Structure formats: structure tokens, C-alpha cells
Amino acid sequence: MTTMVDVGDAELACTEFGAGSPVLWLHGSGPGATGMSNFGANLPAFGDYRNVVVDLPGWGRSPRPASDEPLIFHAAERVCRAMTALGIERAHLVGNSYGGGVAMRIAVAHPERVDRLVLMAPGGVLPADAPPWPVGLEHLFAYMAAEKPSRDAMAQFVRLMVYDESLATDALVDERYESSLLAHPELPIPPNFGDLTPDLARIAAPTLLLWGREDQTVPLTWAPTILRGIPDAELWVLPHCRHWVQYERAPEFNHIVREFLQGGAAAATSEG
Template sequence: MTTTTYQVNGKDIFVAEAGEGPTVLLLHGGGPGASGVSNYSRNIDELAKHFRVVVPDLPGYGRSTKGIDQNDPFGYLADSIRGLLDRLDIERAHLVGNSYGGACALRLALDTPERVDRMVLMGPGGIGTTRGLPTPGLQNLLSYYGGSGPSRDKLATFIREYLVFDGSAVPEEMVDTRYESSIDPDVVADPPLRRPSGPHALRTLWRMDFTRDKRLSTLQTPTLVVWGARDKVNKPSGGRMLVETMPHCELVVTSETGHWVQWERADLFNEITRRFLGA
């Protein structure tokens, strides 16, 4: 695996790469301390046997520049990843997105479908986010930097009780690594994922809800949606909505699995992703 930091629109985006073949971008979730390589630690090597795997730290996370446009977060992420594709001279790529990264992938495909070959979305964000109350997992995630501030105990609770189905399977080292990343002073001062506020909060929320975007019903990008049946962060019912709305969408729901399908069910995920992307 090689690592490089690229300048995109005046900002740094840290990227890990492995393998050869058609390009697959792996876009990570938005939990505290998240990064590309940690999010896909059980997938990169296997997928790199068949593809050129590009794993960025999304803006605001890991070793990429902190701070994002809070007026249109998903649009900002999509613009940044499109800029990364330009920087790498990649005209079209497959996109694999988990949660926050799934929302980034979907927005990129809606804005510029000609840049996306196929998509795999795991419990993507932005599906019905303005309809009903937030899930317990999303409430826990959004409150991480509030109150008494970040702590290792708060992060361990989020990961073990809300991110995965079997919390006992999460190693202490993972919690330690993510906690250290989550308390980066630049992140604490400007958390990338937070509740919209201010006079334009409602407009921002609507932008972040793809079920209100009419383009979704005409998007021709072949898409595989994978959702854990016990997801406590994003509601599994969102998978059915996507299948019923998008013209070329398949759905896989896995039992005894939480929000982090690619980690909890890595063998299954790697196999169906490899097949769906054509390897």
C-alpha cells in the first residue's frame, strides 16, 4: 500500500492506494475518529486483488484538511472527491461508501453521473433524515463533542453499542486509535459532522435528505445497497426505499449486523462487492 497527500481545491486529501485494475474509491463513515484505512481495514487487501483501490480520508477526517462547508456538507464532500478524481486523472470510477461516505457517493453520482460507473452503499446517510426523529445511534454520534466533550468512554459506547451488532468483537486498539484521532484540536474546534444550526439549518437538512431529491428516481447508476438488519444509526428501511426509487438498485440485508457491514461481515461484503463491480 502506498500513501500520498494530494492538493485538491487548495485543501489536502490524504490517500492510500493498493492494487491494479478498474478504480474503486472506498469512502468512509463519519463517526468520531474515522479514517479511510481504519474503516476498510478488512476490505482493502482483498479488493486490491482485483481493482485499483483508492482510500481517501474525507475532508475533516484523518490526515486530510479539517473543516467542511456546513451549509451543504454532502455537496462539499462530493466536490472534493470529484476534484480528487480529476487530480488522479480518473474519468470514471466505482464508488463504495459507508454511511457518511455513502451520502458522499450518492451526491457525487446525482450531480455528475458520468463520473460514476457503479456504486455500493452500506447504510448510507441522507436517506429519510428529515422524516421522523433521529435514531439512537445518530443522536449518540452527534452528541459526541457536546456536553462534557469527547472522551474514550463515550467513543467506546458509540462503537460497541451503536456501530456494530457484537460490541465484544471490537478490539481495544481500535477504540484507542479512533479516540486519539477524535481529539485532534482542529476537529474538536470544528467537528465535520454535527447538527445543522443557524438561519439556514432547515435548508441544509433538506439538502442532506436524498428522499427529497427528484433526481434519485432517474439515476441510472447500477447500485448495490447493503444494510445491516440491526443498524442503530441509519434505519434499515432506507434500503427498501432506495430499491423502490432507483431504477437499477439491488438490496442485500444481513442479519445480526449493525451499521458497519464491511467490518462485521467482511467475507460476505468483499465477495458480493467484487462480483457486483465486475471482477
Template sequence: MTTASEVALRTHRVPTALGEIAVAEAGDGPVLVMLHGGGPGASGVSNYHQNLPALTAHFRVVLPDQPGFGGSYRPTESDLAARSITAITADALLQALDALGVDRFHLLGNSLGGAAALALAQQHPDRVEKLVLMAPGGGWLPFGPTPTEGQKEMFRYYQGGGPSEKKMAAFIRTMVFDHRQFGEDVVRARYEASLDESHIAFYHLYNAAFAKRGGMDPLWRDLHRITASTLLLWGRDDRTITLEGAQIMLKQIRDVQLHVFGRCGHWVQLERAREFERLVTDFLRAAT
């Protein structure tokens, strides 16, 4: 069996009018673009590397780092004042895909990346073949209080003395149902990835802009514009973007199905990796 470390990644730094986007890819076949979430230290490879052996057997998997994360450029304060991070990301990603010669593609996004995926599917329905959303930001209407427990941990991470392994462990505990499956090595790796000074500076700007805008873009208003067949994947025990908020997507997206994982939090691709890979593969390969 191929392991994540044995998957051969091809890496690019793709110029766009906004700045460079770092992209890793592997595999051949229909293109599957996978967008990571917005936690501290996140990137395309770090969030999905464990899923690559299964998915690259069927797809050309494209893993961009979203603006502000990983190896991609950092939006400035004026950038974030002019447009939301979702609008910036959708613009930059589409330019990067154009530069890579990718016209039509399957699209998968989690959390912050789910918001960008929603925006792309709404604004460019001719480009998105099928859509997979894992607890996406912006398409969700919470029933309970906000910010949620997970959102509070994200905002808190770089505040009050800055990042630490203890704070990263607390962050991970809110992202998953059973944190015992993620040991000290996982905490340390994610903590070390969060220490880039330019990423920290961006995160402060991002949190301030998020607060000024009152949260994510209200992408739920345009869910009816999505024409791609859509699979929703959700952890029943998600404490960041809670399951109850999925109801509006089930009502407004015309071709949609939902799979709920019990005893699972915000990171379906990690907590239920094999089921995630099977569901995504079967859904994308099925005839439309």
C-alpha cells in the first residue's frame, strides 16, 4: 500500500495578479482541487497529505495554499479592507488554475476552504464539475450562539502571549471528537507550522477584518446558484461549524446529498479518513 510519504508531489509557485499561489499536486486523471481550512498553520499538503495515496489513484489532486497560508502570498490590511478573504481567495485560485491550464474540475473544501469552494461554484458554475463541502463557512446558518467554541479557539491562538504547544493542543481538541488519536507529534508539527512570522502577521489582520465584517460572507443567500452535484460531509459533533446549520444547504442546493459521521468533529478527512476517501471517490466517479 502506498503511504503519504511515498506520493510524489509536484510543486509550483503560480503567479497571479494578486500574488503568488503555492500549489502542490499529485496523481493523474480528472482534476480534484482540494481547499484546506483556515486554522493556524494550515496548508493544502498539511491538511490532506494522509488522503493522497487513496485519492491520487483516481484523480489529479491539486492542493493550493490559500492566500495568507502556507507558501502563498499574504494579503495586506488594505486588501482585506477592500474585499473579504473569501472573495480574495476565489479570485486568486481561479487565476492560478487558469495558469495551470485547468478548465473544469471537481472541487472540495473544508471550513474556510469550503467558503471559497461555495463562492467558486456560485460564480463559475461552468467550471465546477462536482462539489464536495465539509462544514463550509458562509453557507451555514448557526442555530446556537456565535462565535462557536472552535471559532473562539482560532481567534485566541495568536492572542495573549502568542502561540504555544499548549494552545495548539487546545485548538486541536475543539476540532476533533477524540483528541487522543492525535499525539504530541501532531500537535508539535502543527504548532511549528504556525510560527511563520508573515503568517502570524496576516492572521492578526485576518481576524480583525473578520470581526469588522461580522463573520464570513453570507454565501447562503446564493446557494440556489450552485448547479454542480454536491456532497455534504459533516461531523455530528463539530463544534466549529455545527451540523444544524446544514439545513439551509439541503433546502437550497438543487442536487445535494448529506453524509453525517457520528463521533466526529470538524476534520472529517482526518478523523474518518478511509470513509472520507471512499465516499469522495465513489461520488466523484459516479455518472452524473
């Protein structure tokens, strides 16, 4: 069931599935991204949790109020307001890319609201020498900057997100393309996401990092800064996988994440 949740200056579209301990699912910033397009296929494996799948401000059906705040900081506060409105005091947070940055910001600013963090190639922590940007981010920014983006441009972007390009189906491309055409205020290119690097040591929640070895958007070479920065973090690397770990390697993702949320280590070793 999808509802529009009042967060003060706007509303967030939130889809709920299952019952149990709450898990919030926070999507990436790619064109056409929505909570359900990122995570809908994973939810059946988590039916014993109360899953809340969020459209972050400016994506999907959630409007983006005018704000000078960095996107990650702005979204984190609205997600916390949505938690309050939904009667959720504390939850596990699962976020990919931009959504991973939002999850980290919540863990920094509101640690009492976070149980465990699952972060798939999270944003918000850039290397000192960026730009130049990885090819996936180049395509993301080019799409966002286009006056009238094309379906072909969306298809190119989606193919960059997966190692097995057969997963970039026409249906997926069409879904993302139609969603990307929804009217939202334009962003500067590159957007001001915000920098979480100075705050990583303040994240107290147990944290699982998941990364596709062949990620061309947030490359694996960016992972050590986060792994070293968060005191209680472990890293799982999946081969033959790019940026959409939860989509491209769904069975492994579901298994690893369930084990972690239940309180165990994700694996005997930190790299698989």
C-alpha cells in the first residue's frame, strides 16, 4: 500500500509491505529512480519485516521543496519526519548509492533512530581527486542536464548499471524513462549532494557495505574510505556485478542482508 506522508514542507510517497521490525529502503539518485523500481523485487524475501519503501524528495511521486541544503542532508531530515509520522521510532536502513548517503546521514544526525545499516555503494563520500567522474556518473549527470532526455539515453544509462546487460530489459528502461519525465525542480549539475566524509567516525550502527566489483558509477576503489571510517563496518564484494547489487544479484543480496539484519555477521570473511 502506498501513502503520501506529511513531512512538514512536502509529502513523501511511502509503500509498505509486510509486518515485523521496521526496515526503511532508500533508493539511488539515477534518472527515473523510485523506491519500488529499486527494491520491489527484493521485498518478498523480507515479508517478516515492516518494509517502508520511500520515494525520496524530488524522485517518483515525492515533490522536492525549494532548499539550499545539500540533497542528502535535506532528504535525511524528511525521512526522519516520515518515520515519526508512521509511528516508527527506530529502524534498519537499507540504502543504495544516494540512498546510502541518506542512510549514513540519519545515522550521524539521529543515531537513536537506527538499528543496522546496509549500504550498497553509498554516495556522499567522494575521493579528493573527483572529478573526473566515473562513466556511470557522467551519464547520470548528462541525462539530468538534457533539456529533453531520450529513451535511448535512458537505455544507455541502465546498461551501465548492470554487468549482465540482458537485465537491462525494455520494460525496465520504459519504467525508468517514464518516471524520469515527472516534473520536479531542476538541479545544478553536478548536484550538491553533501559531504559525509568528516562524520563517518560518528556512525555507531553496525554497518554492512555491499559493492559490485565492476561498479562503474561508485567504483570499488572508493570503498576503503567508508570501510575505514565507520567503526563497525564490514564489506562484501560481489563479482560480475555493477551498481545495482540488489537487482543484479538479488538472491545473494537477500540472503546476505537477512543474515545481517538478524544480528549475525554477513559472512565468515569480509570479501566474497
